[in-house]
Amino acid sequence: MPVYEPYTKDLLKWIQVHGTLSFNLGRTRVWQIVKEHLRKLDPKVKTHSLRHRRLNHLVTEYQFDPYDLMVYAGWSVRHSFGSVGIAVSPQLEIYYHSAWQKYFPELLKSIQEAINL
Numbered sequence: 001m002p003v004y005e006p007y008t009k010d011l012l013k014w015i016q017v018h019g020t021l022s023f024n025l026g027r028t029r030v031w032q033i034v035k036e037h038l039r040k041l042d043p044k045v046k047t048h049s050l051r052h053r054r055l056n057h058l059v060t061e062y063q064f065d066p067y068d069l070m071v072y073a074g075w076s077v078r079h080s081f082g083s084v085g086i087a088v089s090p091q092l093e094i095y096y097h098s099a100w101q102k103y104f105p106e107l108l109k110s111i112q113e114a115i116n117l
C-alpha cells in the first residue's frame with residue numbers, strides 16, 4: 001500500500017464532493033488564512049515567502065525541473081522564456097495547460113519516498 005502526503009487524502013475528498021480541485025480563494029482571503037493560522041509560528045510570515053519555500057521544496061525534495069515549476073506556479077510560458085530573450089508562440093500556453101499530469105504523480109509520494117529517489 002503506497003504512503004502519500006497527509007494532505008492528499010483531503011484533496012481527494014474535496015474533488016469527490018466538488019467535482020474539481022478548484023478553490024474560490026482570492027488574495028485577501030489567503031492573506032487572512034495565513035495571518036490567522038501561521039503568525040503564531042512566524043510573526044513575519046508573508047504569503048510570498050510561503051510560495052518561495054514551497055517551490056524550493058519541490059525542487060530539492062521532488063526534483064521539479066524549471067518546466068514543472070513554471071506550470072505548478074502558473075507562470076506564463078511566454079513571460080518565462082521571454083524574460084531571457086527567447087521568442088515563444090502564444091500557442092505554447094495551450095500545450096502547457098495539461099503539463100501538470102507529468103509532475104502530479106510525484107506529489108502523491110510521501111516526502112520520505114521522494115527523498116529516497
